[in-house]
Amino acid sequence: MAYKVIHYINQFFANIGGEEMAHVTPEIREGAVGPGLGINKAFKGEAEIVCTVICGDSYFNENTEAATKEILELIKPYEADAFIAGPAFNAGRYGTACGTIAKAVQETMHIPAVTGMYIENPGVDMFKKELYIVETSNAAVGMRKALPKMSALTLKLMSNEADLDPTIDGYIPRGIRKNYFAELTGAERAVDMLVKKLNDESYTTEYPMPVFDRIEPGKAIKDLSKAKIALVTSGGIVPKDNPDRIESSSASKYGTYNIESVLNLTGDNYETAHGGYDPVYANDEPDRVVPLDVLRDLEKEGVIGSIHPYFYSTVGNGTAVKSSKEFSLEIAEKLRQDGVDAVILTST
Secondary structure, eight states: OOOEEEEETTTTTTTOOOGGGTTTEEEEEOOOTHHHHHHHOOOOOOSSEEEEOOOOOHHHHSSHHHHHHHHHHHHHOOOSEEEEEEEEEHHHHHHHHHHHHHHHHHHOOOOOOOEEEEEEEEHHHTTTSSSSSEOOOOSSGEEEEHHHHHHHHHHHHHHOOOOHHHHHHHHHHOOOOOOOOSOOOHHHHHHHHHHHHHTOOOOOOOOOOOOOOOOOOOOOOGGGOOOEEEESSSSSSSEETTTTTOSSSSSSOOOOEEOOSSSSSOOEEEOOOOSOOOOHHHHHHHHGGOOHHHHHHHHHHHHSEEHHHHEOOOOOOOOOOHHHHHHHHHHHHHHHHTTTOEEEEEEE
């Protein structure tokens, strides 16, 4: 008999709607929905999604305890053998929801739980020690590659296969150490790796170290009344109709916009291109994200010297760290050449 699996997805992948429907409460549907169809196909008859749980990202993250309890009650009667959430790719709220509910199911129902996320999704750091998280691309274009990996790992967990390896099974390392008997001593293995490193040969460390960016804080401005201040945002504020077509998620570009004669950003002329949050208030008063109006007051009062005549904008939603670094280096060089003394960096 095929294993029974429960699948969790958000409102978007259930085809209910986007951000405008992120408030929907938990509901359950029989069988597979959306990505679940691909998961079922990858199971090849060994397992089957018996039901799909759907919940809006905003509702879950704003009512985490209640939403978790509701979902656990909904799925309890199905007596499933495993639980799959997502994949969430690089959607932060979706990843947090997938990790939270998967962890709760694993702990309360005592069945294996699997989810999928991009390595930079905040849900990875939150849940990688407790859950098997299959590494995915940063966007849904990687769905076809992600679903077979998630299905295969779920089948292994249901059949109690103990010999799991992140490099083989595609999940993000959980930081769990296992004792084993090696053919060579630690000293021999270390020397072997050193020799390979010196010869520019490939090798795999047995103890990968985390990599952290270390940024030295800039020097304090001695006299703000003589300083030129620039505005940079990842909140997606752009001129009306988004002339540069900056993507609402996973941005591949940033925009440069002239504000030399602009006193404040109004909803008549500016809007946000950012997905992943309710844009109503940002569209109503774009100054809420890029506070040009307040800076103009400070400029008029002499608190600051001047405002740089351009502001720079991109979308932070799902945008890869690599892309963000590239944007920042380009923008920083432009600001340096223009004699900017300080930057006010805003987000959503």
